[in-house]
Amino acid sequence: MANIIIPTPLRKFTGNETIVKVEGDTVKASIDQLVSKFPDLNKHILDADGNIRKFIKVYVGDEDISTLNNENTVVKDDTTIGIIPAIAGGKK
């Protein structure tokens, strides 16, 4: 069980939910459950092979999962998973 914090640009795909509770022992299992709950999120977070997209950062607490055990990083009950998108501001 972990809490995933949804960043503003992706909240329109979660019905404006900002924190989503998910079951799962790893980051991968947590993200998979998030996108199965909100299928519209899928293409914004995962690529066609199911890997986390390169312009999205995933954090466990304040650590980038790429400095931990990547998608296999273990999560606990009180773990906060952050999804950090690149944002640029005004124009595309």
Added chain:
Amino acid sequence: MSTGFSKEELERYSRHLIIPEFNIEGQRKLKEAKVLVIGTGGLGSPVLLYLAAAGIGHIGILDFDVVDDSNLQRQVLFSVDDVGKPKAEVAKARLEKLNPHIDFTVHNEKLTSENALEIISQYDLVADGTDNFPTRYLVNDACVILGKTNVYASIFRFEGQVSVFNYQYEDGTFGPNYRDLFPTPPPPGLVPSCAEGGVLGILPGTVGSFQANEVIKVISGIGEPLVGRLFLYDALRFDTRTLKIKKNPNTPKIEELIDYQQFCGIGGKEDVVANVKEISVLDLKKWREEEKDFQLIDVREPYEYDIANLDGELIPQKTVKDRLSKISSDRDVVIHCRSGKRSAEVIESLEEKGFRNLYNLKGGILAWANEIDANMAKY
């Protein structure tokens, strides 16, 4: 003994001078500094105001745009009288009144791969408040090549990000840069822009103030600059987080500037999207005057319809697939949105379902406001 400051300057900066860890040495560092602020919009406005007020000795102001009515909700440098004038020039005039003891250089031009190195090399530090991914990567890469610190901030709707990139430590090594965080940009369309997503006017004021604070810290050498850390601010939840950024050993070495439009996938894809039949707003006006039998569909959101509309049938883009029966198949149908992009996407998807009678209104309701109805609100 001369302090290097006039009596007026000493009095002006007295609240800095009496801070023990800042004092006249900190103020002298500000006076000797050259800072380039890229973008004079929502972020650039507070950054420029505070840096000028604080006494940064030389400020470069870079923006190619002119002031627009829709800027005034958040770009607090500008007034109603400035609409239509070049932002960089207006900013300089305003800031000179705020602090006559410092110098400004106006760069009333777009930052490009051709001019970025020459412009940025004239400064000690850059504050990046631009509004698009190609320029973000351009600023980052130019700063890395030149060894300049890039104080970065970015905003979307209710959320902001701040970091200090490419900071040079005392031992000569550099901290992480933007590419250590995001090696590649998102493809166009996957991340909504402020133009479609909106931005709460106060957000850039808050985030830009954090950005200006980091500039002052880096230059004066006080405190712990936001190096190797990403600060996140969610104005809606009033939540702040500070995450760690490490140098990524897999980030390719940046040795030269590239074509950042192409790198960010901008240019090609939209042309393909726009490959549908279209009519101009003048054609639409003529069709109406001739009382031609056609259907006009507006695929924007209801809150946009409330701002301005053409009396079209409102079928928001994401509901179109469930309301196909509402779309005529036995007469011409004109589909419009704000600028013509969403309506082109709708037409593409409908043509895949067999529709052949659809026309995109070129330039959307914005073109109608520009060319037909001057009283219509643009947003």
